[in-house]
Amino acid sequence: MTTSSTLPSTPSQTVGPYLHIGLTWQDGPFVVPEGTPSAVWIRGRVIDGAGEPITDALVETWQCDEHGRFAHPEDPRSAEIGSGFRGFGRSDTRSGDYGILTVIPGRVPDRSGVLQAPHVDLSVFARGMLHRVVTRAYFADRPEANAADPVLSTVPDDRRQTLLARPSTDGYTFDVHVQGERETVFFDV
Template identity: 65%
Template sequence: MSFGLTPSQTVGPFFSHALTWLDGPDVVPESEPGAFWLRGRVFDGAGEPVPDALVESWQASPEGRFDHPDDPRGAVSGFRGYGRSATDDEGRWGIRTVLPGRVPGVDGRLQAPHIDLSVFARGLLDRVVTRVYFAGQPANAEDPVLSALSSDRRETLVAAVAQDGYVFDIRLQGERETVFFSV
């Protein structure tokens, strides 16, 4: 007997017992010097909020190092750099974090401070991955990834300054679709 390939399925539904992250949206504690909120909303192709998405963040420490064996400069312990936030009924998500340091790209050039985000949501066959850069950072002008994009596409990767940190909306499709990366 032979069986055919298993058909592709969309991500989800999510079962909260399997996705619980004890620290939730806290990459750093509230008392961490320089801590701020990175908040936003996830929108579908029709511009409607996605109430059942999951946003995960991964970033370097303020010194530009990862607590991971693949850090080309050697792993540094003490900064996890990971957070997870489910969206609410209005598609809102948030991560409490700190500004990451600059890290070298594959060509060795330093990249502007950024946070990698993975988004899981209904209707997606796999996660989508993007980056968040921060408005007002001088290094944005020389970042190799941002520099490779047209100005209208570059805007979709830059978080705006907010009262308690930064705002970064994620548009899965449609007008002003966020730039996503193949990883």
């Protein structure tokens, strides 16, 4: 007997809430070793549409060092990077917030050669999300560089503040709002 009907597709599954169990490791939040003289913390919360912290999210960061060099084999200057700089950090939010120990990155050119303002790229994975979201944290105390940044200048004026990390006692604060009135600007990558 032959049938002409087909079975429906299996629905997609969401990410988590297992992220903090399987994807963390001891060096995760340390882009630079503790004790690095120019190190700063970037701390924040991942916040849902109701304004509540998401305690089962994972935040990953990627950035260049203070001189605009990436810890990556495709960067010809990577051999000049000081020991201990990894360029990559990962922190979960099970305590209500995330924290990444890093340095303020240098300026790097975009594809057309225009210098970008110092920034850290962030990927956020959380429950209820089928795919990660990607954003950038620029530094609020660098207004001149931010004003000339070719990416930040494409963001509407009233939304740019969602991409600014604010100075705090030991570094910067950068909250990521995944939904709602204060939703962070995310980039299609």
